[in-house]
Amino acid sequence: MYEGVVQDLIDELGRLPGIGPKSAQRIAFHLLAADSTDVRRLAAVLVEVKDKVRFCRTCGNVAEGEQCRICSDTRRDLSKICVVEEPKDVVAIEKTREFRGRYHVLGGAISPIEGIGPDDLRVRELMTRLADGEVTELILATDPNLEGEATATYLARLVKPMGLRVTRLASGLPVGGDLEYADEVTLGRAFEGRRLLDV
Amino acid sequence: MSLYRDEGVVLRTQKLGEADRIITLLTRANGRVRAVAKGVRRTKSKFGARLEPFTHADLQIYAGRSLDVVQQVETIASHGDAIAGDYGRYTAGTAMLETAERLTAEEKEPAVQQFLLLVGGLRTLAEGSHPPGLVLDSFLLRSLAVGGYAASFDDCARCGRVGPHPFFSVPAGGVVCASCRSAGAVTPAPETLGLLAALLTGDWAVADASDARHRREASGLTSAYLQWHLERGLRSLRLVERT
Numbered sequence: 001m002y003e004g005v006v007q008d009l010i011d012e013l014g015r016l017p018g019i020g021p022k023s024a025q026r027i028a029f030h031l032l033a034a035d036s037t038d039v040r041r042l043a044a045v046l047v048e049v050k051d052k053v054r055f056c057r058t059c060g061n062v063a064e065g066e067q068c069r070i071c072s073d074t075r076r077d078l079s080k081i082c083v084v085e086e087p088k089d090v091v092a093i094e095k096t097r098e099f100r101g102r103y104h105v106l107g108g109a110i111s112p113i114e115g116i117g118p119d120d121l122r123v124r125e126l127m128t129r130l131a132d133g134e135v136t137e138l139i140l141a142t143d144p145n146l147e148g149e150a151t152a153t154y155l156a157r158l159v160k161p162m163g164l165r166v167t168r169l170a171s172g173l174p175v176g177g178d179l180e181y182a183d184e185v186t187l188g189r190a191f192e193g194r195r196l197l198d199v
Numbered sequence: 200m201s202l203y204r205d206e207g208v209v210l211r212t213q214k215l216g217e218a219d220r221i222i223t224l225l226t227r228a229n230g231r232v233r234a235v236a237k238g239v240r241r242t243k244s245k246f247g248a249r250l251e252p253f254t255h256a257d258l259q260i261y262a263g264r265s266l267d268v269v270q271q272v273e274t275i276a277s278h279g280d281a282i283a284g285d286y287g288r289y290t291a292g293t294a295m296l297e298t299a300e301r302l303t304a305e306e307k308e309p310a311v312q313q314f315l316l317l318v319g320g321l322r323t324l325a326e327g328s329h330p331p332g333l334v335l336d337s338f339l340l341r342s343l344a345v346g347g348y349a350a351s352f353d354d355c356a357r358c359g360r361v362g363p364h365p366f367f368s369v370p371a372g373g374v375v376c377a378s379c380r381s382a383g384a385v386t387p388a389p390e391t392l393g394l395l396a397a398l399l400t401g402d403w404a405v406a407d408a409s410d411a412r413h414r415r416e417a418s419g420l421t422s423a424y425l426q427w428h429l430e431r432g433l434r435s436l437r438l439v440e441r442t
Binding site: 111114186 | 211216217242243245246247248249251252253274277279280282283284285286289290293294296297434435437438439
């Protein structure tokens with residue numbers, strides 16, 4: 001145990017995800033040894049991020065205003081919505097530069113064992129967005145795990161009566177890997193989603 | 200013995216650190232086991248897909264000091280796609296996994312019957328040969344019976360008088376006769392009691408022929424009976440889609 005404010009700092013850092021007591025202690029002593037200007041800048045950013053950042057009222061992504069950068073960009077394709085679980089998934093897809101439509105962040109996936117059902121996600125908001133008829137394709141980009149697949153199944157069934165084109169991101173072999181190490185589920189899906197080589 | 204091999208069903212996964220997961224398994228020989236699976240959240244993980252809930256797998260596990268560590272996994276039956284591809288099956292299956300976890304309270308205490316029941320239940324659910332709601336109710340009644348809480352749907356649960364009896368009492372443990380009837384006892388339809396008995400014994404011809412009204416009543420009684428014995432409600436049960 002350290003005295004007063006040093007221990008408080010270690011305790012607060014230790015509450016962050018993935019940071020155990022040892023890491024918290026190491027970060028605390030790094031901050032104590034760091035230049036005072038750097039620490040003040042970090043503190044200011046922490047306060048600023050809580051004051052300024054909120055969730056986009058349209059898509060649920062992180063935003064500094066009412067709408068996020070993507071929803072307020074008029075050059076984006078309004079006919080396509082890509083549904084993701086978390087804001088960090090938006091960043092991952094944006095890095096590909098393949099998608100020019102807009103997003104909808106659900107805020108998680110359906111997980112009954114954790115007590116998370118459709119009503120705990122931003123499903124109602126998605127249905128409201130789809131109701132205006134402007135969207136023609138819904139891309140389901142939830143995680144390729146069990147909860148993500150079940151969430152995609154639920155959304156596809158919900159949206160089906162609206163007559164939209166509903167697509168799911170392909171699953172298969174990772175680029176740069178060896179085939180022999182692929183598991184049966186992934187390899188099976190890669191076979192299901194094989195494409196014609198037109199050379 | 201630092202390394203051991205066992206077959207198990209993945210009950211639950213929880214995120215750990217940057218790319219790891221804690222996997223809760225119901226194994227054949229070692230009962231409920233919690234083990235770390237390293238790097239399985241990375242897309243290049245060589246066994247991430249084999250450690251998804253509902254998967255029945257052959258595992259090699261290193262017995263650690265606090266948590267065990269999964270070393271190798273081979274799939275025996277992967278029910279994930281068949282179950283997650285149907286929302287009704289998914290919600291019913293999740294309630295089965297949570298029940299199996301709750302009824303095996305002690306870690307590493309063998310629960311072979313519970314394991315075999317879960318393997319059979321998941322296989323039936325994935326095949327889609329019976330409605331998911333009925334598979335779930337049958338599993339709940341049978342796993343409670345394996346756990347020592349078998350409900351009686353014929354003879355009086357309190358005095359043993361030969362049935363049939365019209366009253367059902369959750370605290371008494373099933374149907375009760377007129378003289379044992381307590382204040383909270385209900386009077387379900389005789390067909391509902393017949394359906395519950397069929398679900399407990401695995402008489403699928405009777406269960407599949409039942410109508411929606413009796414299925415609804417039977418699932419309500421099964422849920423009440425389960426929650427009474429588990430003391431704390433199942434999170435997943437309220438999200439089960441009953442059609």
